[in-house]
Amino acid sequence: MDKPDFEKLxxxxxxxxxxxxxxxxxxxxxxxxxxxxxxxxxxxxxxxxFSLSRTPVREAFARLLGQSLLEHxxxxxxxxRSLGTTEVYELYAMREVLEGAxxxxxxxxxxxxxxxxxxxxxxxxxxxxxxDIEEAVHINRRFHDEIRQxxxxxxxxxxxxxxxxxxxxxxxxxxxDPERHAKAVTEHQAILDAIKAGDATAAESAGRQxxxxxxxxRKTAFRS
Amino acid sequence: MDKPDFEKLxxxxxxxxxxxxxxxxxxxxxxxxxxxxxxxxxxxxxxxxFSLSRTPVREAFARLLGQSLLEHxxxxxxxxRSLGTTEVYELYAMREVLEGAxxxxxxxxxxxxxxxxxxxxxxxxxxxxxxDIEEAVHINRRFHDEIRQxxxxxxxxxxxxxxxxxxxxxxxxxxxDPERHAKAVTEHQAILDAIKAGDATAAESAGRQxxxxxxxxRKTAFRS
DNA sequence: GCTGCATTTAATGTATACAAACGGATCCGT
DNA sequence: ACGGATCCGTTTGTATACATTAAATGCAGC
Numbered sequence: 001m002d003k004p005d006f007e008k009l010x011x012x013x014x015x016x017x018x019x020x021x022x023x024x025x026x027x028x029x030x031x032x033x034x035x036x037x038x039x040x041x042x043x044x045x046x047x048x049x050f051s052l053s054r055t056p057v058r059e060a061f062a063r064l065l066g067q068s069l070l071e072h073x074x075x076x077x078x079x080x081r082s083l084g085t086t087e088v089y090e091l092y093a094m095r096e097v098l099e100g101a102x103x104x105x106x107x108x109x110x111x112x113x114x115x116x117x118x119x120x121x122x123x124x125x126x127x128x129x130x131x132d133i134e135e136a137v138h139i140n141r142r143f144h145d146e147i148r149q150x151x152x153x154x155x156x157x158x159x160x161x162x163x164x165x166x167x168x169x170x171x172x173x174x175x176x177d178p179e180r181h182a183k184a185v186t187e188h189q190a191i192l193d194a195i196k197a198g199d200a201t202a203a204e205s206a207g208r209q210x211x212x213x214x215x216x217x218r219k220t221a222f223r224s
Numbered sequence: 225m226d227k228p229d230f231e232k233l234x235x236x237x238x239x240x241x242x243x244x245x246x247x248x249x250x251x252x253x254x255x256x257x258x259x260x261x262x263x264x265x266x267x268x269x270x271x272x273x274f275s276l277s278r279t280p281v282r283e284a285f286a287r288l289l290g291q292s293l294l295e296h297x298x299x300x301x302x303x304x305r306s307l308g309t310t311e312v313y314e315l316y317a318m319r320e321v322l323e324g325a326x327x328x329x330x331x332x333x334x335x336x337x338x339x340x341x342x343x344x345x346x347x348x349x350x351x352x353x354x355x356d357i358e359e360a361v362h363i364n365r366r367f368h369d370e371i372r373q374x375x376x377x378x379x380x381x382x383x384x385x386x387x388x389x390x391x392x393x394x395x396x397x398x399x400x401d402p403e404r405h406a407k408a409v410t411e412h413q414a415i416l417d418a419i420k421a422g423d424a425t426a427a428e429s430a431g432r433q434x435x436x437x438x439x440x441x442r443k444t445a446f447r448s
Numbered sequence: 449g450c451t452g453c454a455t456t457t458a459a460t461g462t463a464t465a466c467a468a469a470c471g472g473a474t475c476c477g478t
Numbered sequence: 479a480c481g482g483a484t485c486c487g488t489t490t491g492t493a494t495a496c497a498t499t500a501a502a503t504g505c506a507g508c
Contacts, residue, residue: 053463062283063290075471094379097325155318159383277493299501
């Protein structure tokens with residue numbers, strides 16, 4: 001249970017209340033990998049780091065606990081959750097469903113502007129060299145975000161946010177493998193084609209398949 | 225923006241911290257219909273009602289805000305969220321997906337004991353007289369809960385909880401109509417048959433269809 | 449009589465002080 | 479030396495007091 005490197009934590013966004021700002025900062029830190037599963041934090045530590053009192057920190061912790069990003073560590077602070085193999089399986093099973101649903105809904109609702117945006121992202125994604133992992137992750141995220149927006153469903157949005165939190169806890173991306181990147185390009189193309197054709201059933205199927213492939217890749221990474 | 229009848233609020237469960245207790249009490253009050261959309265609450269009001277300070281109440285509010293059950297009412301307290309027609313559409317679209325997924329996963333994972341439990345609930349549900357709405361709602365909920373448990377996916381669980389919160393905000397059940405009850409019996413039977421047969425595809429389809437029918441019923445109720 | 453601004457007021461946001469609960473270490477008894 | 483109970487320190491849980499902010503109100507000017 002090592003301690004996080006608080007120096008690297010992002011500073012607080014000035015918008016909104018401090019409590020919400022702390023919440024977002026910690027969530028961002030987990031997503032950025034600065035806070036990793038197993039790390040422990042005390043309320044006072046975080047409060048000092050951000051030059052605040054414990055009160056807004058507690059508020060942030062309450063929300064993070066509610067989203068299962070943190071858990072009580074008995075006497076010794078709060079712990080960044082780590083996912084067991086069962087949970088990873090469940091996470092990907094759910095993500096298959098949700099990304100499938102997002103693609104399906106996007107096929108219904110996406111307009112020409114969104115088709116073009118997706119097309120552009122897809123072209124940039126496929127043109128990337130295999131070693132530029134950071135950019136690949138970035139564009140991949142924007143591609144999926146665009147689909148999510150086109151789906152126009154705030155509940156789906158919320159559920160996908162939960163998925164993103166879970167994936168963040170897992171750490172390393174599956175896109176680090178060049179072979180996986182190449183496959184992802186093909187899978188994205190299938191999703192995009194179905195969305196442009198307005199074929200919800202095909203889009204849903206392609207979306208599910210895409211996550212399923214990522215899951216298979218993730219599973220092999222486990223055993224190594 | 226009337227004020228809630230705080231007298232009818234359930235008392236605090238003794239387990240856990242007071243903050244969590246308040247959270248659950250308020251959530252239960254919304255589900256029970258004692259707190260209805262548009263009602264406003266101030267921190268101090270709730271604190272007095274439960275003989276607490278504002279601190280644990282704030283913690284509860286933070287979580288309720290995180291789950292979009294409450295929203296800031298500007299200067300005048302917090303407001304129980306009310307759903308616009310767009311959100312209702314989105315809610316049911318998402319619920320179709322999730323209940324479908326639950327049925328599909330249940331078809332994979334459910335064992336004989338769960339088949340029997342579902343069968344029993346289905347028989348009790350179909351035997352109900354048309355005017356016993358309260359019991360119908362109760363058994364209906366247990367039926368869906370049983371499927372959810374059989375699905376064995378905690379992320380799906382969380383997402384369905386969100387759906388339940390949203391439905392609670394809508395108020396009246398669609399089961400109040402005798403005709404709807406009869407249809408629901410048939411639809412439940414289709415889900416049950418598919419689960420018992422281990423046919424995930426059919427189960428998912430039946431689950432979606434069931435929610436879709438409820439949605440159609442809900443839409444007609446709007447216009448009245 | 450209406451509009452705009454200043455004032456007032458009531459609510460939330462934050463800080464600090466205190467209480468309770470939990471773990472860990474130590475000391476006693478066997 | 480080993481087991482157990484107790485003491486102590488640390489950390490969270492709660493209460494209260496203070497700061498801040500945003501809406502409501504009243505007044506003045508037009």
